[in-house]
Amino acid sequence: MSILVDADTTFIVQGITGREAVNLTRECLDYGAGAKIVGGVTPGRKGRDVHGVPVFDTVAQAVEHHGAPIKGSVVTVPPAFTKDAMFEAIENGVELIVIVTERIPRGDVAQMVELATMRGARIIGPNCLGIIVPDVIKMGGIGGPAKDAAKSYSPGPVGVISRSGGMTTEMSSTLTAAGLGQSTAVSIGGDAIIGSSYAELMPLFDADEQTQAIVIYTEPGGRMEAQLAEYVHDSGSKLPIVAFMAGRFMDEMPGMSFGHAGTIVEGKEDTATEKIARLAEAGITVAERIEDIPGLVREKLGVAV
Amino acid sequence: MRFFEFEAREVIKRAGIPVTEYGFTTDPAEARTIAERIGGPTVIKSQVLTGGRMKAGGVKFADTPEEAESHARDILALEIGGHMPRGVLVDPKAEVEQEYYAGVVWDGTRKQPVMIFSPVGGIDIEQVAEEQPEAVGRRHFSNILPFSEFQAKEVIASTGVTGSALNKLVPILTRLARLFVENDMVLAEINPLGRLADGSFVALDAHMDIENEARGRNAKLLKDLGVGDEETRQAREATEFELAGEAVDGMSHRGVAGNVTEFDGNLGLVIGAGGGSLTLFDAVRAHGGKPANYCEIGGNPDVAKTAGLAKLVLQKPGVDKIAVMMSIVSNTRVDIVARGVIKACLDLGFDPAEKIAIFRIPGAWEEEGFKILEHYGVEYADRSVSLNEAARRAVEKIQGVAA
Numbered sequence: 001m002s003i004l005v006d007a008d009t010t011f012i013v014q015g016i017t018g019r020e021a022v023n024l025t026r027e028c029l030d031y032g033a034g035a036k037i038v039g040g041v042t043p044g045r046k047g048r049d050v051h052g053v054p055v056f057d058t059v060a061q062a063v064e065h066h067g068a069p070i071k072g073s074v075v076t077v078p079p080a081f082t083k084d085a086m087f088e089a090i091e092n093g094v095e096l097i098v099i100v101t102e103r104i105p106r107g108d109v110a111q112m113v114e115l116a117t118m119r120g121a122r123i124i125g126p127n128c129l130g131i132i133v134p135d136v137i138k139m140g141g142i143g144g145p146a147k148d149a150a151k152s153y154s155p156g157p158v159g160v161i162s163r164s165g166g167m168t169t170e171m172s173s174t175l176t177a178a179g180l181g182q183s184t185a186v187s188i189g190g191d192a193i194i195g196s197s198y199a200e201l202m203p204l205f206d207a208d209e210q211t212q213a214i215v216i217y218t219e220p221g222g223r224m225e226a227q228l229a230e231y232v233h234d235s236g237s238k239l240p241i242v243a244f245m246a247g248r249f250m251d252e253m254p255g256m257s258f259g260h261a262g263t264i265v266e267g268k269e270d271t272a273t274e275k276i277a278r279l280a281e282a283g284i285t286v287a288e289r290i291e292d293i294p295g296l297v298r299e300k301l302g303v304a305v
Numbered sequence: 306m307r308f309f310e311f312e313a314r315e316v317i318k319r320a321g322i323p324v325t326e327y328g329f330t331t332d333p334a335e336a337r338t339i340a341e342r343i344g345g346p347t348v349i350k351s352q353v354l355t356g357g358r359m360k361a362g363g364v365k366f367a368d369t370p371e372e373a374e375s376h377a378r379d380i381l382a383l384e385i386g387g388h389m390p391r392g393v394l395v396d397p398k399a400e401v402e403q404e405y406y407a408g409v410v411w412d413g414t415r416k417q418p419v420m421i422f423s424p425v426g427g428i429d430i431e432q433v434a435e436e437q438p439e440a441v442g443r444r445h446f447s448n449i450l451p452f453s454e455f456q457a458k459e460v461i462a463s464t465g466v467t468g469s470a471l472n473k474l475v476p477i478l479t480r481l482a483r484l485f486v487e488n489d490m491v492l493a494e495i496n497p498l499g500r501l502a503d504g505s506f507v508a509l510d511a512h513m514d515i516e517n518e519a520r521g522r523n524a525k526l527l528k529d530l531g532v533g534d535e536e537t538r539q540a541r542e543a544t545e546f547e548l549a550g551e552a553v554d555g556m557s558h559r560g561v562a563g564n565v566t567e568f569d570g571n572l573g574l575v576i577g578a579g580g581g582s583l584t585l586f587d588a589v590r591a592h593g594g595k596p597a598n599y600c601e602i603g604g605n606p607d608v609a610k611t612a613g614l615a616k617l618v619l620q621k622p623g624v625d626k627i628a629v630m631m632s633i634v635s636n637t638r639v640d641i642v643a644r645g646v647i648k649a650c651l652d653l654g655f656d657p658a659e660k661i662a663i664f665r666i667p668g669a670w671e672e673e674g675f676k677i678l679e680h681y682g683v684e685y686a687d688r689s690v691s692l693n694e695a696a697r698r699a700v701e702k703i704q705g706v707a708a
Contacts, residue, residue: 144636
């Protein structure tokens with residue numbers, strides 16, 4: 001199985017007529033079994049279509065046209081309009097929202113997350129590339145065009161969670177080359193506040209029969225790794241985890257921002273050194289190099305795989 | 306983006322929180338005029354965006370306006386932690402009975418703002434939290450429900466503060482919470498918040514940090530405060546090289562070829578994307594390489610912009626070669642980056658095969674990209690070569706040059 005999405009997941013694309021969204025729609029339609037994109041929304045563009053996907057002015061129209069609840073939405077509208085688009089999706093019954101948009105003020109993100117929590121919905125992102133279940137479905141730009149995504153991702157036992165979209169693919173490609181496929185790979189976004197952190201996705205992977213190990217990509221800034229360490233400790237999760245920490249050089253440069261909006265060393269807890277220690281204490285192996293990850297995963301899995 | 310103290314005080318003043326009758330100036334003579342107006346002992350405070358100004362001699366007490374002028378002159382000329390002051394603040398020396406702390410910050414794990422209050426102020430709140438945890442009150446508040454006064458009251462009361470102090474503090478903390486939300490702050494802190502002999506409260510220092518992504522919608526506030534659009538206020542000031550990098554990134558709106566940060570090594574880096582750049586920078590250093598710069602390519606910039614970035618790095622004094630490396634790309638096109646870096650070499654009269662130590666960008670349009678690189682004899686690598694291995698090869702080549 002997989003987490004979050006499967007072959008039957010229906011979704012819409014909000015902001016579908018934008019350049020990147022048009023590409024993303026094509027990629028998702030082409031990948032795996034072909035995503036069930038049941039509509040797109042761009043205000044004022046009702047009646048058009050994007051690669052055969054009908055465009056509507058409102059999410060409500062898309063739901064009405066589909067004639068049943070829609071599970072997900074990929075939001076790719078400009079930052080100033082993202083909160084409204086996400087609220088619209090939630091209030092029309094959408095349960096899973098992938099926010100691609102970058103540079104959204106965290107006050108807006110926090111409002112979106114709080115509303116999602118109130119409605120029992122989930123946000124992935126913002127500033128992320130989405131979710132992929134190898135050979136089945138991708139929801140978002142993750143892995144790029146279908147033929148490129150097919151080179152990097154293959155089905156298998158490893159769940160991948162990454163703060164960097166590109167590194168989700170880099171790590172998965174390394175696993176694939178070593179014969180270790182992925183159950184689901186999730187690009188969770190690099191902002192200071194995001195909809196779903198490692199610890200918040202772990203229960204889903206824990207409950208997934210296919211997933212036997214987790215690989216995470218992480219960076220300095222924030223305390224998401226400490227939260228993951230606490231989760232592992234408190235839940236007694238059985239899934240072995242291998243982590244890769246980038247941006248170790250940043251420990252020498254507090255107050256400077258690199259990479260992603262949330263990647264900044266503001267206090268001692270934010271440093272790569274401190275995070276590596278936290279992860280190690282929780283029994284999480286921290287790989288020195290990406291190419292070491294498959295070996296470490298195999299070691300943790302024993303000879304089973 | 307961080308605010309100077311004089312700006313932060315203006316922000317809290319606008320929110321209706323009492324402040325002293327301070328004045329800001331860049332002129333020693335005007336410091337004297339302000340001190341005369343205040344008419345008593347004053348404190349002259351350097352306006353710099355760095356800690357430790359007290360220790361560095363950036364805060365001085367003056368009994369007379371003449372002394373205020375002389376201190377202001379000294380402080381205006383005093384560099385602190387690599388920063389020259391923006392000006393000085395001339396503040397009445399308040400007779401404070403007790404110093405308190407009030408602040409609001411984000412809790413990224415709970416994804417809500419948290420209000421923090423302590424009757425022990427004037428020192429670092431982390432120190433208070435460690436030494437006297439019972440003296441620190443905390444409370445998260447909703448992003449959706451409007452902030453209500455009882456929430457401030459609960460935080461204050463939880464530290465044992467009662468009586469008229471409690472009632473006077475509630476509106477101050479409430480206003481602080483509201484200004485935090487309304488102005489997209491990531492930190493809003495009054496420390497110390499002083500209680501004077503008559504029982505009233507006044508903000509004696511303030512720290513504010515506004516979200517970069519929200520500068521646009523706070524344009525009026527920033528304009529009123531006189532903050533220029535070009536001011537980034539990073540931990541250290543941007544170098545000429547970094548400013549030139551910003552100019553390259555601004556050439557077009559399509560894609561990113563920027564976030565340039567200067568280092569003093571000999572290996573120029575044209576790298577991406579966000580996570581890939583961090584990984585690659587670490588890898589180059591792990592192999593003993595000395596990067597000349599950090600940067601990020603992403604979101605499919607055009608040939609001209611990529612070439613602009615590569616030229617900037619190639620022309621940096623001390624740069625012998627460049628390494629062009631990214632994690633597997635999905636929307637940035639390999640062929641476009643290849644064209645960009647080759648164009649940069651040719652435009653500057655360099656042989657791409659000589660100047661480009663390695664090109665390791667797999668992904669979208671890689672076949673087209675690799676063909677171009679082959680034509681110019683540039684060493685390239687696909688996804689079978691790890692980021693780490695690519696970095697190792699680049700370092701090996703440049704060390705061959707140095708030897």
